[in-house]
Amino acid sequence: MSALRVGWSVAILAIGAVQLARGWAGIVAVAVFLAAIVITYGLVFTGRKLGFGAGYTVLIVLSLAVAGAYFAAGSVVSPTDPTEKLSVLDTLTGTVPRLLSMARPAPATAMLLIPGVLLVIVVSLVAAMSLRGRALLAPAGGAAVLYTAAALLTAGQADRTGLVAVVLVALTGLGWLIIDRPRTGRRYLVLPAMLLVVLAGLTTIATILPAANAFDPRRLVKPPVTELSVASPLPKLTSWAAASGAELFRVRGPEVPLRLVTLSDYNGASWRAASLYGPIGAVAPPDLPDGGQTSSSDIEITVEKLTGSWMPTAGRPSATNAEAAVVDPDSGSMVLPAGLAEGMRYRLTSTLDTPDDESLRAATVPSGPAARRYLSLPGLPSALAEYARRTVANSRTPFERAIAIEEVVRADRRPSADAPAGSSYTRLESFLFGTGSVGANAGTAEQFASAFAVLARAAGLPSRVVVGFRPVQAGPDGTAVVRGSDATAWPEVYFDKWGWVAFDPMAGDAAGPSSAARRDVLNRLAAMPPAPPPSAVPGAVPSPRQPTAAAPVAPKNERSYLLLLGLVPVVMVLVLGMMRAGRRSRLRRAGATGAWVYVLDALLLAGRSPARHVTAPDVARGLAEPDAVRLAELADRAAFAPGPPLGGADAWRLAVKVRSGVRREVPWYRKLFWALDPRPLWRR
Known part of the structure; x- marks a missing residue:
């Protein structure tokens, strides 16, 4: 067996392994996969030198691979119970589904690297065992298997231009020609012919396969879902305001609003967060699709005095190094089941919707069943329904309706840290109409955001409430300190094709659309209607008509x-x-x-x-x-x-x-x- 044959087989397997490593974040996967190839070849050649048979060599290598997975699984804990370690059988049988339900690229953790390492070891074992004879088909086939696995794992993003495939084919052809063929002049004519045939086949396949919406095996895997009952932090706004100087956490990154939790469900008494969470990057799409114009944000969070399970994020999380974190795919709220600890640090990549004002002016809102959750107002009082109707009476577009509601909630009402907490219909009527002796026309960010969201839903605008923190200016070292005084809440409205847009009825211009857009809309609208007292409201006004259910869209057929x-x-x-x-x-x-x-x-x-x-x-x-x-x-x-x-x-x-x-x-x-x-x- 020549060194050329061994070097050639290792080289083409290394190309396939590097491609496969594109499915994981960082360079850890590259180093681990290359080490797996070298170690496997070393074990095979050592076994031959010691006189072991092929069967014994295969048994030894596979036993060591399983033993490595055992020790890797020994440090893996259950995502729902940090005190419970996953069994070896559960780890090995669930590695591929777990990997396919992670973010892309997946974090290079021990549990998520197991399927890739095992695949590289098996492929390297077959290739190394086949080098005793003259057959060179196994190394080439192994490289093809790794390349195909990389294409599936990354949905074709690992080699967008096909350059790696061409290099792999050329290197394979050279190996077959130089190593395993008689060196006569006429034989070298085989290489161009073979390359032409292979490239023609690749071109044909590339022409047939769709260029967009490439097949993703993640769609075939149902991600693990965890049911969690985590209390809403909305009532904590008052306590955070009381301890305004407390350092909750530090953030390094762009100056953007940070979310703690998004509250989408309202029962007439309080806002509730989602209860089902899965791994970041899970295939299950949100009930309302993301906007068509987005930006990316990378931040680093260091926890100080912030407690609970909610993790500050910026937009919709797409990747993080916090292994046990789970996320609600509909809202992007991220939870750490074990709870936050002082000194904890994690990095996060997020996507934010960034629509422009001109697009929002003509934007529409969804009317299908997916939006029903964000329009639900069980038992809506007639006073609030009539107030919403009069508020948007002169508005022509959904965007104008949202601006009108933002203005009417802000007008003649004052922020007060001492105002009573709560977001029930009774509390909102006191906040809007001035009824009662406590909390009349005064409230915290909770009342401002809740009043906007309820009136928006009554006016047919899908809305929700977000608890988070205002943008904080970073210090000289690039780190911003987020304190209790920075905690706030704001409402969001969903617009077709543009996603969720934040509004700020408390300040009027600190978040949401630009001041120019608000001014243009308000200049066109008629004067805002006065807040009618409950006694002046006519008889019961029915809730806004629920949108008719749109015909369900047939899922794409992946079988082809x-x-x-x-x-x-x-x-x-x-x-x-x-x-x-x-x-x-x-x-x-x-x-x-x-x-x-x-x-x-x-x-x-x-x-x-x-x-x-x-x-x-x-x-x-x-x-x-x-x-x-x-x-x-x-x-x-x-x-x-x-x-x-x-x-x-x-x-x-x-x-x-x-x-x-x-x-x-x-x-x-x-x-x-x-x-x-x-x-x-x-x-x-």
Whole structure:
């Protein structure tokens, strides 16, 4: 076995492993996968030097791989119970589903790296075991397996231009040509022909497969969902305001509003957070799609005095190094089931909707069943319904309705840290209409945001409430200190194609649309209606009509993609099988010479191909089959005697017996590709 063969096989496997590592964040996966290739090759060659059989070597390598997974699983805990460690069986059987339900790229943690490491070890083991003979199909096939796994794991993003595929094909072709082929001038013509065929096949597949909405196997995996009952932090705004100087956490990154929790469900008495959470990057899409114009934000959070399970985020989290964090896919609220601890630090990448004012002016709001959750107002009092109707009476578009509600909630009402907490209908009526002696026309950010959201829903605008923190200016070291006084709440309205847009009825201009957009809308609108007292409100006004249910959209059929991917190897196997069958038929018709070539093909597949200068009888005497000598003599007479081919059926019967004897002596891994190995097709 030459160093060139070993180096070539390791090189093409390394290319496939580096591609596979694109499915994980950072360079840890690259180092681990390359180390797995080197260690596997080292174990195989050490086993051969010590005289171990192939079966023992395979058993040792696989046992060590499972043992490594065991120790990796020993440090993995349950996402719902930090005191409970996952079993080895649960870790191994659930590695792929867990990986496919993580963010893309996935965090390079021990549990998530297990499926990639095991795949690299198995592929490297097969490739290293096959290098004892002359077959080079296993390393090339292993690199193709790693490359395909990378394409599936990244939904085709690992090699967008196809450059890596071309390099891999070229390196494979050079290896087949230089290492395993006789070095005659005419043989080098095989390489261009082979590359043209492969590139033509890749071009055909690239033309057939869709360029957009590429197949993603994550859609076939139902992500693990955790049911959590976490209290809403909305009532804590008052206590945070009382301890205004307390340092809750520090943030390094762009100056953007930070979210703590998004509250989407309202029952007439309070706002509630979602109860079902899954891994970040889970396939399940939100009930209302993201906006079409977004920006990305990378921040680093260091927890100080902030307690509870809610984790500050910026927008919709897409990746984090906090392994146990789970997220609500509809709102982006992120939870750490074990709770926050002082000194904890985590990094977070998020996506924010950034629509422009001109687009919002003509934007519409959804009317399908997905928006019903954000329009629900059970038991809405007629006073609030009538107040919402009069507020938006002169508005022409949903955006104008939102601006009008923002202005009317802000007008003639004052922020007060001492105002009573609560967001029930009774509390909001006192806040808006001035009824009662406590909290009349005064409130905290909770009342301002809740009043906006309730009136917006009554006016047909999908809305929700967000508890978070105002943007804080960073210090000289680039770190901003978020204190209790920075805690606040704001409402959001969903617009078709543009996502969730924040409004600020408390300040009027600190968040949401720009001041210019608000001024233009308010200049067009008529004067805001005065707040009617409850006694002046006419009889019960029905709640706004619920939007009619839109026809459900049929899910995309993924079977065609799977069928297409499955047909490619099937077609290749059929073509190779037909070509090998055609060669066998031609050799059988050629008499004794063809029968002897049939035996030489078997020796090639077994890695025992004789040198060209050795005569047929000498080759036959080196075989353990007694019929081989007789067949060689028939082949010699047929080759050098004039006339038609000699030997006929008797020679072919001998060839079949000799070939069967040769095949019995080859290792099992060579028998796997015995009928499909293309190398006999290249022999003249």
